[in-house]
Amino acid sequence: MAVVDPGKLSLQNSVLTVAQLERTPSEEDGIPKALENELRALGCELIQSAGILLRLPQVAMATAQVLLQRYYYMASLKLASVRDIAMGAVFLASKVEETPRKIKDIINVFAWLIDQYRDVTPRVESYAGLQYNGFKDGLASGEMRILCKLGFNVQVQQPHGFMINYMQSLDIAENEELAQTAWNYLNDGLRTNIYVCYQPSTIACAAIFLSARVHKVKLPTEPPWWEVFDTDLEDMTYISGHLLNLYQRPPRKGLPLTLAELESYNYDALPS
Incomplete structure (x- = not known):
């Protein structure tokens, strides 16, 4: 990172x-x-x-x-x-x-x-x-x-432009399902801390990486395509894990939105 x-x-x-x-x-x-x-x-x-x-x-x-x-x-x-x-x-x-x-x-x-x-x-x-x-x-x-x-x-520099350019370079930009899924990952990832941990080019690669796996699209491995874009496999894997974890638990109701609500909030109500 x-x-x-x-x-x-x-x-x-x-x-x-x-x-x-x-x-x-x-x-x-x-x-x-x-x-x-x-x-x-x-x-x-x-x-x-x-x-x-x-x-x-x-x-x-x-x-x-x-x-x-x-x-x-x-x-x-x-x-x-x-x-x-x-x-x-x-x-x-x-x-x-x-x-x-x-x-x-x-x-x-x-x-x-x-x-x-x-x-x-x-x-x-x-x-x-x-x-x-x-x-x-x-x-x-x-x-x-x-x-x-x-x-x-x-x-704030966003990864969306990087993603589009990378998909064009990989000749997969015409795959609308893959592109839409990757785009959704970029937007959903804003609810995690990945945007303050990684540069946008790395986040873009991770979205392509995860979307390609979901849609079973093979990408070049000799050399690994992500290395061409100066990205590490470890970083992409970490970001992908954060994105997938996001979908495991839906947002709860009753969370404190103001300082007064936070002050009186019962921490014991947190899920284990």
């Missing part, structure tokens, strides 16, 4: 150090790793759903999810809620990717999605009053926290 010094700007994506991976700020604050992983995944799912409703391009949704993942390796869940960081990430990513959305629209979409998640009948009209102000303050705080913790380095 290539490591980029987080204190320096790079044309590559910033990836985590071994120390950052071993123990996160949330773990230091006593939050179980399993809960942290679930909350990260839930935050990313909210971002994806919100992006669809806001008609954001996929690149903006992906950037927002990567920013959320990066942030929680720099700060604890006890300092900023998943709700606020997810909203702030969408607002920030929409500007970074030059597809800005209004604060009011982002708040209304998130409020509606959160009601759905909590099995509350979503309101049809715009959210107003104290609830709206709370969401607005949370969004502004979330955006500023992301910027400060990441040192304003919020550029």
